[in-house]
Amino acid sequence: MNFAVVTFPGSNCDNDLYYAVKDALGENCTMVSSNEDSLDKYNVILIPGGFSFGDYLRSGAIANLAPIMKSIKQAANDGKIIVGICNGFQILTESNLLPGSLIKNNNMQFVSAWEKINVQNNNSVFTNQYQKEESINLPVAHGEGHYYCDQKTLKELKANKQIIFTYKDNPNGSVDDIAGITNKQGNILGMMPHPERAVEKILGSKDGLRLFQSILKSHVRS
Amino acid sequence: MLKEHMEPTPEDIKNKKLYIDMGLSEYEYDLIVNKLIHRLPNYTEIGLYSGMWSEHCSYKNSKQILKKFWSDGSRVIQGPGEGAGVLDINDNQAVVFKAESHNHPSFVEPYEGAATGVGGIIRDIFSMGAKPIASLDSLRFGNLSKPRNRFLLNQVVSGIAGYGNCIGIPTVGGEISFDDTYDGNPLVNVMCVGIMDKKDLAVGQSKGLGNSIIYVGAKTGRDGINGATFASSQFSKEEESDRSAVQVGDPFMEKLLVDACLDIIKNHSDILIGIQDMGAAGIVSSSAEMAAKANSGVNLNLDLVPKREQGMTPYEIMLSESQERMLLCVKQGHEQEVINIFNEYNLNAITIGNVNDDGKYRLSFKNKLVCDIPTNSLVDDVPEYKHPVIKPERLLNTSDDFIPKIDNSYETLLKILSQPTIASKENIYRQYDSRVQANTVLAPGSDAAVVRVRHTNKSLSMTTDCNSRYIYLDPYIGGQIAFAEAARNIVASGGKPIGITDCLNFGNPDDADSYYSMDQSVAGMSEACKLFDAPVIGGNVSLYNETDGNAIYPTPMVGMVGLIENNKNITTQDAKDADDLVYLIGNTYDDFNGSQIQKMLKHKISGRINHFSLKEEYKNQNIIHHVIKNQLVKSVHDISEGGLGVALVESLFTNNLGFSGKTKISKEQLFSETQSRFVVTVSETNQENFEKLIKDNAELIGYTTNNNQIKMQLNNGILSGDMAKLKKAWKEGLD
């Protein structure tokens, strides 16, 4: 299976994702610059964390103008699997591939900590290797991770089971403790916690690895 | 724009002694005129000397002392003198690290001062060819009851987080303490660690006639011009004006610089002659040092330097301390190749000059030669000043040893845990991304940070340390203890110290007390370095840390790196389970002089530092290393400020454990800060093997419990009470 990690100027979790896929999962992985304009060769597209273009203006706003975004939108329409983590999540909401937006944490401070994450939906292509309602350990590290959407959107997210992950102890003020959501079709995931930082015992948790294994499993099935 | 025409003439400079305001003495001016250039220097030239001959660039006041540092050892690949020191860590890999102070800029503008401090030290690391993998911060502030100090703390922490988080280098550790001595003079010392393949080692040099000097990165503005003389009096006037010399960091630009420079160093070493960052004294220091190192000279065309502002003079261009800039020397004919690589990373690069063969430092500006002096006169001809080493009076008088009076040891422990210096720093380090790069094994909150080396079975452990109260009371022993404490942290995490960097934060060197303290603490540190085979491979000096003539406590910060040869040796300070045995390693004496308990009860410190022995320290650390290697301990925590009482409960907090036991020491000694001690936990099944190994070097003081209570029989009383209350006091001490 071929994974792509899209790197924007200022991405800083791109290598971590690459190693998670290559070493921990054992699949092919390629770094693709945001200046490129095709993602045809890849089954799964990963958008890493970091501070794309310094996150100046708004997180993810300038990244949304990069050439690669056309291909990402195409891939989204084609039903390819796309995962945006942290800044990647922010880019996906800025580009309207996912609903809502990510705003400053409630206490206005950056937060870096381990969080207990509840798996709300284990039927998605991203979570089929988790138990329903399982509590997993993943690190978060963000200054703008407060997920915000209006009531109508929230209702839809709930009705369609698009809320995949929630925080046990909400660190940023997110609506309904939301830590990760998918689009309606279920092929795009955006999440603030970092599964790629939790793929080996020595790093403190292997709970993130099963997210990548879930993607692999659903690909094999389909 | 008219400024250049208003520049003083060489005669004005001489007659009005304008060089004095620029930080040069009459003696130094005469030396330049009579011995080095044999004519009167113009304004640009004297500006270059003032920058290059400043303490920050030349170490003219501290060189005599720095020579005392021991910098040998089998692992040393590069000692002091380059951007950063380099040590062999086996497998054809090397670790590169250095610490630097950014004290004054952080006082003036704390957010940007701290941020640009982080940015500067990172450039020192990657310019050697190493990928930065971690940074640490050693911070000192005055009492938090003053709003200004609280403001400085919050802003400095935000600045470190703002820069470090964005650039994607984990902030894995450091230390913060508080004392009135830093009121009006906070210390912000930043350390960065990188790793590299040995073959990728780069150097800061320019040589080979006709080879090109390439400028990369941010444009040059009027930032921090004459940073050395950037005094607060000057500043108050600036507030009102529309101009400012504050340096602003751009971590996004620096991220691009790291990636691009490492690409060139790794993949284009055949055309790269040298690379260096533009730090203090900007273009002049980087270009002159690179040339002087190879005994060559350079011609630079200042019209080609990218500028952010109009009308900049040669003086301003050369001495600007704009951030995120690098200088490269590249083989003639290959300039475009290098420029293209930078462009791919969205960075601007341009050739601004070339290497000459007559050793001159020549600058042209608007088709005029504005500087023509020997390059090595800027770098190598700086006078070195010897100051007399005289023991100050305050250290000649012996004062009485302090012994605290403790009525209720639980209440005292509760109080000491809530002192800002002792209290949990979680609210601060939660703001630092400590796990980016996915290599962090132990993040802030343990004795030392541990970062594994990917694709190997080894890790690096790292820490910063310095208890300036001990150094104030006894510079020589205090210097040894600064080293010993750092080493204890490294050993507790499962490593062995392999080298150190230092930031020597002191007052005015003309003040006998300051100079003596610096001389003696360096001598003490150096002796420890030798015994532990952990050389000094770099660092910096920050003098004149004083307000209204009152110097800070001498604070020679030690930044130490250790090697953990096998990841199974990684050990944390947290007790893991109930019913494990708890041992105290090392002897406990009445050591209260300079202690936290003395400060808390008496609001000042006094006395001498007794009972410390480097040999004892070395022996106890070896014992710990041995029991860790043999997998006999479940946790190890070093004992430092606050003594056994604090260390023991700290190791119980994370897993909400309790303790029950009995010890030979007194309720007063619970707070003694005798050095060379650890508290460890051992499972019952390992008791026999553990005790066989440690012989009589440890005391079994009790066992961990599940009941979240602490109960400890002391030789003259009992420590007893609720653990949750202690934890709350410790957690909220900084609020």
Next chain:
Amino acid sequence: MYLAKLYVTHKPSILDPQGEAIKNALHNLKFQNVSSITQGKYFEMKLDNDNKKDAEQIVKDACKELLVNQNMETYHYDIKEV
């Protein structure tokens, strides 16, 4: 009652990385004529004063004491009676 509209921006001599990044993004969107851009802060402040002079003094003092980092920022304001 007065309404003050306050604009806080970097002093012109200060590096403004945000402005640079936004300018470059605009250039990539074909707005090449944008030769510089500065990102700042905007405040609206209502003042219970009868006298314009007093209201202005409060605006200035508030800027000095809190709203503006005088090391790096500068400001201007418009004020009108409401």
